[in-house]
Amino acid sequence: MTNIIRHPDKAASKDYDVIIIGGGIYGITLALEAGLRGKRSLLLEKGDFGEYTSFNSLKIIHGGLRYLQSLDLPRFRESVKERSWFLKHFPHQVHPMPCLMPLYGKGLKRPAVFRVALLLNHLLSPGRNDGLDDDHKLPIGGIVSVKESQKIFPLVDTNGLQGSALWYDACMPDSQLLVMELLKTACDIGTTPLNYCAVQSLITSQGGTAIEGVRALDNENGKTYEFTAPIVINSTGPWCRTVIDGVGGDREELFRPSLAWNVSFNRPALSDHALAVQENTPGSRALFVTPWKGRIFAGCGHEPWLKGPDRPMPTKDQIKFFIGELNGAIPGLDLNMSDVHRVFAGLLPTVQSGSNVLTKREVIINHGAEQGPQGLYSVGDIKFTTARLVAEKIWGIIGKNNPGMVPPDTAMPVCSKDTYPQDNATEETLQTIFAKDKSIVHFDDLIIRRSTLWEKGPDAISDDLTEMFDWDDSRKIKELDKCRATMQALVPENSFAATKNDSLRREEHS
């Protein structure tokens, strides 16, 4: 199996069938699906792979139970299929996750309704365990008693509790390593990856009728390259409207941003199950609390966002309100601002500008079919879980436009489990990762996106770890500072210590 190579000059001398812009989960799965069809792809990422939205998810691979509520069966089936795909191909990174929702007999949240929903969930996903390892098979869910609910979730509010719904989904605790493993697999089957290479403009034929390639600046060597290919896919998530500016026209429907965030806390997990909880007040929102790495990890806070795509982050007041909601939903929890470990924030597309109502589906634009350049495609997306499926759909559209060009896909190769091991805190393991992955350009690429060391905080990063890089002392200091600053920046305003005794309940903020 090949290692990941980063070589911009060589990359510029190669021929490609497709250029993919954006190295988040969407760009990476597009590259993977290109490779499965025998296509040579160039994957351009302006920062590091998976650095932005894809780093900040709630780390759930959704099976789509919630889509049964609206009887959106196509979406339900798609989610089940994709969850199985992840469980099958990356069993060391994606695991079954039991989930519990306390039921208080209001609206649809009644044991009788959920009994039917969970039965449907089981009956409508007959192939969900096909080809999975035994310990990755998802059992049928059901309703558990009040007593059993308390056993699973000791802090559950028993006032009016009628029992709980119990079902199984999947999680990816080290989503950044999963992203890198997907990239490694794509590289093994023909992708040329270039991180720190930002597309500055699209190149079209005279008259703008067809796409011919892209102009991109390599931030490391300062050179501008022209890469050519007959197909260019813009999968830049929150940046996707900027990338097509001047060529595809502004397509608002691709991505009207809203801010979403999750918070991990320096407090022990409440259960070994994920918990779906909600305050008992009108208009309250459903929250999900998972036991990520033994901590409380909760999401999603969600607000409108009218600023640009770079570094979105909720304000301190928004986090306070969110913690108040959590405390309201779980009496006795009493989380404080000082308990915050990390805030994971990103942008998600909504139905309307300035709203926080999420779109239901991806938007795929074939610009050539809409008076734009032939060969240019853009995607606006909504879920990590369904990224691969969306990539498959895009390749389906490309295949229709270019009969004979896209052969049927070949089998997914077995991915190597040892490139990005989860147990990676030793210097020796980090050395091994560094030796195999030449897309590690900066120190934080290694520490934050190819290891789990960042979870321990900036103080856990030893200066000695920079010794493996061929840098002079001043570069080492710069890289260490940048890495530690990035880790700090995951906590807004750096620290909430000043509000240590500030116990939060929702009514204080509403």
Ligand SMILES: Cc1cc2nc3c(=O)[nH]c(=O)nc-3n(C[C@H](O)[C@H](O)[C@H](O)COP(=O)(O)OP(=O)(O)OC[C@H]3O[C@@H](n4cnc5c(N)ncnc54)[C@H](O)[C@@H]3O)c2cc1C
């Ligand atoms: C708080 C939160 C929680 C979530 N939880 C879940 C969850 O539990 N499960 C789930 O399935 N989904 C979840 N999601 C959704 C999921 O994270 C996103 O749908 C997904 O990560 C989007 O991936 P992407 O590749 O489109 O975007 P990104 O990861 O943002 O990637 C786009 C990339 O394009 C690059 N780029 C931009 N401009 C250029 C340029 N000019 N040249 C080169 N590169 C460029 C950027 O640097 C970036 O890396 C969550 C999202 C958020 C925000």
